[in-house]
Amino acid sequence: MTPALRAATWSSTAAVAATGLVYGWMAYLMSPENPMDVVNHPWQPTLQYLHVLAAPVWLVVFGALWHAHVLPNLGAPARRRSGLVLVALAILMAASGYLLQTAVEPWVRRLWIVTHVATSLAWLLVLAVHVMTRLPRTA
Numbered sequence: 001m002t003p004a005l006r007a008a009t010w011s012s013t014a015a016v017a018a019t020g021l022v023y024g025w026m027a028y029l030m031s032p033e034n035p036m037d038v039v040n041h042p043w044q045p046t047l048q049y050l051h052v053l054a055a056p057v058w059l060v061v062f063g064a065l066w067h068a069h070v071l072p073n074l075g076a077p078a079r080r081r082s083g084l085v086l087v088a089l090a091i092l093m094a095a096s097g098y099l100l101q102t103a104v105e106p107w108v109r110r111l112w113i114v115t116h117v118a119t120s121l122a123w124l125l126v127l128a129v130h131v132m133t134r135l136p137r138t139a
Contacts, residue, residue: 013127016054016057019051023047082126
């Protein structure tokens with residue numbers, strides 16, 4: 001992986017993860033000061049917009065990562081399992097993110113939200129495992 005692709009991968013991942021986590025905290029863990037408010041925090045819509053704008057950038061980087069890192073390492077036994085899980089979760093995470101924006105029925109929207117949140121949090125956890133298994137161990 002080139003240094004530029006590594007930087008793009010980590011910066012786009014950080015942007016999507018940070019905006020998604022903060023948006024999730026605001027949307028699902030906060031309560032509005034005024035019960036008549038539509039959002040729980042004044043920055044909530046802005047964080048959602050930033051997340052929705054950062055996600056396509058991450059997808060483009062993921063495509064470059066697929067070509068430069070995933071395909072060449074498909075046969076490698078080291079970290080193969082966590083990498084394959086990352087790919088599967090990335091597909092579910094991206095698909096559910098787009099589908100929740102188009103869902104009309106409340107139960108369908110809830111389904112996609114739960115799927116998106118679950119796969120996103122799992123993706124971040126598996127990414128940490130994937131990266132940590134690469135680091136050299138000190139005795």
